[in-house]
Amino acid sequence: MLRSFRNINRRDFLKFCAGTATILGLSEAAVPRIARAVGDAAKKPPVIWLEGQDCAGCTISFINTSNPGTAEIVLDTISLRYHETLMAASGYVAEKALHDTIAEGGYVLIVEGSIPKADERFVQIADVPFVKTLNKAAANAAVVIAIGACATYGGIPRGTPSNGQGVGWAMENGLVPKKPLINLSTCPVHPEHLVGTIVYYLLFAKAPPMDSVARPLMFFDKLIHDNCERRGRFDNGEFLEDWNSFEERNSCLFLKGCKGPWTYADCPTRRWNDGLNWCIGCGAGCQGCSQPEFYTGMSPLYAKTKDIAGMRIETIGALLAGATAVGLAGHFIGQAATGRLGKGGPPEEGGES
Amino acid sequence: MGKRITVDPITRIEGHLKIEVELENGKVKDAWSSGTMARGFEALLTGKDPRDASWVTSRFCGVCFSVHTMASAAALDEAFGAQVPEGGRILRNLIMASEYLYDHIIHFYHLTALDYLDIMAIANYKGKDPELLAVKDKIVGLVKRGDTYPLTPRYEPDDFSVADPDIVIMAVKHYLDALKVQVTAKNMGAILGGRAPHFQSIVVGGVTQVPSAEQLGRFKSMLAEVTAFIKDVYMKDVLLFGTGPLFPLAKLGIGGGHLNYLCYGSFPEDASGKNLFFKPGVIKNGNIPKPEKFDQQKVTESVKHAWYRDKDPVHPYDGEQVFDLDKSDAYSFVKAPRYDGMPMEVGPLARMFVMQEPNLMGLVKKGVKPGAVARHAARMLETVLLADQMQVWLAQLIDLMGKPGFRVHDTDNYEPPSSGQGSGYYEAPRGALGHWIKIKDKKIENYQAVVPSTWNASPRDEKGQRGQYEESLIGTPVPDPENPINIVRVIRSFDPCLACAVHIIHPGTNEILKFRIE
Known part of the structure; x- marks a missing residue:
C-alpha cells in the first residue's frame, strides 16, 4: 500500500504522519490512522487554491510549514491543480487546469483574499471577476477552506473603498453556493492551521467541530489573554511601558494596545515560525487578527485608552480587586468606575464602510 | 497588424497581472501591461491612528511585507520627530535583510526556475548519486501516478530550456532544498520581528523588542546556515546557468528594455x-559606468494611460486620486511614475549597476547584456552582499548591547503629533519604494505609496513612452504564439509584485472599465 503511495520512504512518511498528528493535537496512537487515511488514497485529493483581493501572505505563510514540509504537502499529499503563485502554468494553460478540475468536482477549495462588495471588477483574473470564478469553483467543491483575515471576514480590505468581504458573506448573499465552510482566520493564516485542517479533512471526510463563526475549535477555542505567557504579569499589574527596558521586556502589553483579551486563537501555545516567536513574544502585542471585527474594529492598534471600554466583563472582572487594578490605576480605573466596562465585544465595529 | 496574444494570469508572481503583446515575424512588436486587482488601502488609512500605518501597510504585499512596514515607519519617524536609536536602526536592518534572503531565494527557485528547466528530463538521469536518485524517484513516481500537478501543465520547453538531465536534476534538488532554506530565512526574521510573514516588531521610533543573547545566538547560527546555501548553492547555480546553458539568452540581452535605472538607496549605516x-543613484540611457545623483524632486507620476482624471505629471506629494473610468486611452490601474520624465527600471539590477558591483560588471564584460538573465545575476549578487553585511550588523549590535544605555525605541516621541508629514524611502527586494504620510489632528490625513512594481509595471505616459515591462518585451522572440514562454521569462525576471502596485480607488467611483484593445 505504501509502495503505491507517493515516493517518499516509510521513515519520512511516518514522520509526516507524526508531524500532522502533533498539529492536530492527536496522540501517537493516531499516527497509523493518519497513515491509512493519507497513504491509502487511490489518488491524491485535488485542491484548487484561488486568490482574490490578497497579498499572497497566506501563501508565503503556508510554505513555512516544516513538519510536514511544503514539498511533502504539495507534491506527495495533495494534487494542487491551480495556485497562481506556485503553479508552473500561466495564462490559458493555467485556466484550463482550473476549469478541467472544476468539471471533475469533489476537490478541496482553498480561498485566499477577499471578495470586493463595492464592485465585482475590483479583481479580475483572465478577464473574469473573481467572484464569478469562486462561484463556479465552489459549486463543485467538497469543502471550502477560507484562509486569512481577508477570505474569512474581509479583514483589512473590508474597510477600503472596494469593501472586501469573506467567503461566508458571499455564501450568505447567494453569490456563491453554500458548501461546508471552514474559516482559518489569522492574518496571515497559520501554516499549521491549514495543514492540520487539510489532514483532518482527509482523515474524517468532514469539517472539524467549529465555533459560531466557523473556526475549528481545535485551533480557536481559547482566548489569547487566558493562555498568554504574560498573563501572570497582567494579574500582578506589571505592564510594559518602555520597550527599551530589559526588566519590562516580559511584562504585559495591555498598555501598548494588546488585543489578546478579545481574541481567540492558539497563538500562545502554538506560537509562529516553528515556535520561535509570536506577536506578544516580540513585545508588539496582539492585534486581534483572528477576529471577525479585524481590522477596523481593532483600530487603533497601538492605543491604550480606548481598548478597555469594550473589554468583556468576564475577562476583566476578577482583576479589579487585585494587583492588576493597582497597576492599571491612573490609566483606566476612571473609565471602569463610570460603568464603561463590560459593554461586551471588541472596541468598536467600524467595518462596513 | 500583427497577431495579438494575452497571458492572463501571469502566475508565479505576487498579485494579478495581465500582459498583452502584438507579434510580428515571431517577435514582440508591442506590449501592454495591466494590473487587474485593487483594494484601496490608502483610503482606508485616512482618519486612522498614524501608528496603525506601519502595521497595515505590511499587508500591501505578503511577499515583501517588511519593506512596507519599514518605509512606513520611516515616514512616521519623520512625521513624529522620532529619533530611532542605534539599536533600533540595526535591528530594523537585520529584520529587513532577512526578508531579502528568503525573498530572493524563493524568487529564483520557486517562482522562476521552472521557466528554464525541462523538468521531465530528470527521467534520463543516469548517475548514481543517492540524493539525486531520490529526487528522480520522486518526480518519476509522480509521472507514473499520472499526477504531476503543480509542476505541469506548463508552457513547453524551448531552445533556451535546459534539458541536460544532470543539470536539471540538480536544479530540482535545489528547488526542494530551497523550500526548507527559505523557511529558515523567514524564521530568522521572526526571531527579531515576532513572526513572518508580516513582522510585528517595527513601530514608529524603532522596534518593540530588546533581543536576548539566546535569540541572537540562534539568529547567528541560522544566518550561517542560510549564508552557506546562498554561497554554495544559489550563487553557483546562477553563475552556472548564466554563463552556461542560459548564456545565449544572456548574450541576446532579452528583456533589456529602456536601460534606465533608479535606486533610492537603503539600509542606513548611521x-x-x-x-x-545600497547607494542611491540614477542611470540613464544605458550609461552604466556613470550613475548620476538621485534627486527625489525629479519624481513625477503620469496618469495619461491610467484610470485617473487627467492631470499634468506631478510629484507624488501633490498627487491626486480622482478616477476617470471613461478615458478611452487608459488601460491600467497602475500609474506611470517617471524620473526626469523618463521611465525607469528599479530592483536588484538597478541597485547593483548603481553600486557598480564588480562581479556584475565582470559578467557584463563577458557579454551578459542587461536583461532577464542579468537580473537574476544581480539579484543573487546582492543576496551575497547582504548575507555578509548581516554578519557585520550583528557584530555591531552585540557590541552595542554590551555598552550601557542600549536602546531600541524612541519612547519620548511615540504619541501622534497634532500635525506633521513625513516620507520614507527604502529599497524593497523588488526596487525603489516610497511612502508619504500627512497627519492632521493626530490622525492620518493622507497616505501615499509609490511602489517598485508601479515603476516597472507602469503603462505608457503622456509622451507615449512605454513602461519598463512593456519596453523590455519588445523584440522578445515568440516563435510559437501558443507557447509564449519567453514573455513570462522576461516578466518574471523583474519579480513582479502587483498587489501594491495598484493605487487608491476613489470612494465615490467604483466602476472599473475592462481593459480592451480593439
Missing part, C-alpha cells in the same frame, strides 16, 4: 540616515 548600504 543615525543620519544619509550613509546607506
Whole structure:
C-alpha cells in the first residue's frame, strides 16, 4: 500500500504522519490512522487554491510549514491543480487546469483574499471577476477552506473603498453556493492551521467541530489573554511601558494596545515560525487578527485608552480587586468606575464602510 | 497588424497581472501591461491612528511585507520627530535583510526556475548519486501516478530550456532544498520581528523588542546556515546557468528594455540616515559606468494611460486620486511614475549597476547584456552582499548591547503629533519604494505609496513612452504564439509584485472599465 503511495520512504512518511498528528493535537496512537487515511488514497485529493483581493501572505505563510514540509504537502499529499503563485502554468494553460478540475468536482477549495462588495471588477483574473470564478469553483467543491483575515471576514480590505468581504458573506448573499465552510482566520493564516485542517479533512471526510463563526475549535477555542505567557504579569499589574527596558521586556502589553483579551486563537501555545516567536513574544502585542471585527474594529492598534471600554466583563472582572487594578490605576480605573466596562465585544465595529 | 496574444494570469508572481503583446515575424512588436486587482488601502488609512500605518501597510504585499512596514515607519519617524536609536536602526536592518534572503531565494527557485528547466528530463538521469536518485524517484513516481500537478501543465520547453538531465536534476534538488532554506530565512526574521510573514516588531521610533543573547545566538547560527546555501548553492547555480546553458539568452540581452535605472538607496549605516548600504543613484540611457545623483524632486507620476482624471505629471506629494473610468486611452490601474520624465527600471539590477558591483560588471564584460538573465545575476549578487553585511550588523549590535544605555525605541516621541508629514524611502527586494504620510489632528490625513512594481509595471505616459515591462518585451522572440514562454521569462525576471502596485480607488467611483484593445 505504501509502495503505491507517493515516493517518499516509510521513515519520512511516518514522520509526516507524526508531524500532522502533533498539529492536530492527536496522540501517537493516531499516527497509523493518519497513515491509512493519507497513504491509502487511490489518488491524491485535488485542491484548487484561488486568490482574490490578497497579498499572497497566506501563501508565503503556508510554505513555512516544516513538519510536514511544503514539498511533502504539495507534491506527495495533495494534487494542487491551480495556485497562481506556485503553479508552473500561466495564462490559458493555467485556466484550463482550473476549469478541467472544476468539471471533475469533489476537490478541496482553498480561498485566499477577499471578495470586493463595492464592485465585482475590483479583481479580475483572465478577464473574469473573481467572484464569478469562486462561484463556479465552489459549486463543485467538497469543502471550502477560507484562509486569512481577508477570505474569512474581509479583514483589512473590508474597510477600503472596494469593501472586501469573506467567503461566508458571499455564501450568505447567494453569490456563491453554500458548501461546508471552514474559516482559518489569522492574518496571515497559520501554516499549521491549514495543514492540520487539510489532514483532518482527509482523515474524517468532514469539517472539524467549529465555533459560531466557523473556526475549528481545535485551533480557536481559547482566548489569547487566558493562555498568554504574560498573563501572570497582567494579574500582578506589571505592564510594559518602555520597550527599551530589559526588566519590562516580559511584562504585559495591555498598555501598548494588546488585543489578546478579545481574541481567540492558539497563538500562545502554538506560537509562529516553528515556535520561535509570536506577536506578544516580540513585545508588539496582539492585534486581534483572528477576529471577525479585524481590522477596523481593532483600530487603533497601538492605543491604550480606548481598548478597555469594550473589554468583556468576564475577562476583566476578577482583576479589579487585585494587583492588576493597582497597576492599571491612573490609566483606566476612571473609565471602569463610570460603568464603561463590560459593554461586551471588541472596541468598536467600524467595518462596513 | 500583427497577431495579438494575452497571458492572463501571469502566475508565479505576487498579485494579478495581465500582459498583452502584438507579434510580428515571431517577435514582440508591442506590449501592454495591466494590473487587474485593487483594494484601496490608502483610503482606508485616512482618519486612522498614524501608528496603525506601519502595521497595515505590511499587508500591501505578503511577499515583501517588511519593506512596507519599514518605509512606513520611516515616514512616521519623520512625521513624529522620532529619533530611532542605534539599536533600533540595526535591528530594523537585520529584520529587513532577512526578508531579502528568503525573498530572493524563493524568487529564483520557486517562482522562476521552472521557466528554464525541462523538468521531465530528470527521467534520463543516469548517475548514481543517492540524493539525486531520490529526487528522480520522486518526480518519476509522480509521472507514473499520472499526477504531476503543480509542476505541469506548463508552457513547453524551448531552445533556451535546459534539458541536460544532470543539470536539471540538480536544479530540482535545489528547488526542494530551497523550500526548507527559505523557511529558515523567514524564521530568522521572526526571531527579531515576532513572526513572518508580516513582522510585528517595527513601530514608529524603532522596534518593540530588546533581543536576548539566546535569540541572537540562534539568529547567528541560522544566518550561517542560510549564508552557506546562498554561497554554495544559489550563487553557483546562477553563475552556472548564466554563463552556461542560459548564456545565449544572456548574450541576446532579452528583456533589456529602456536601460534606465533608479535606486533610492537603503539600509542606513548611521543615525543620519544619509550613509546607506545600497547607494542611491540614477542611470540613464544605458550609461552604466556613470550613475548620476538621485534627486527625489525629479519624481513625477503620469496618469495619461491610467484610470485617473487627467492631470499634468506631478510629484507624488501633490498627487491626486480622482478616477476617470471613461478615458478611452487608459488601460491600467497602475500609474506611470517617471524620473526626469523618463521611465525607469528599479530592483536588484538597478541597485547593483548603481553600486557598480564588480562581479556584475565582470559578467557584463563577458557579454551578459542587461536583461532577464542579468537580473537574476544581480539579484543573487546582492543576496551575497547582504548575507555578509548581516554578519557585520550583528557584530555591531552585540557590541552595542554590551555598552550601557542600549536602546531600541524612541519612547519620548511615540504619541501622534497634532500635525506633521513625513516620507520614507527604502529599497524593497523588488526596487525603489516610497511612502508619504500627512497627519492632521493626530490622525492620518493622507497616505501615499509609490511602489517598485508601479515603476516597472507602469503603462505608457503622456509622451507615449512605454513602461519598463512593456519596453523590455519588445523584440522578445515568440516563435510559437501558443507557447509564449519567453514573455513570462522576461516578466518574471523583474519579480513582479502587483498587489501594491495598484493605487487608491476613489470612494465615490467604483466602476472599473475592462481593459480592451480593439
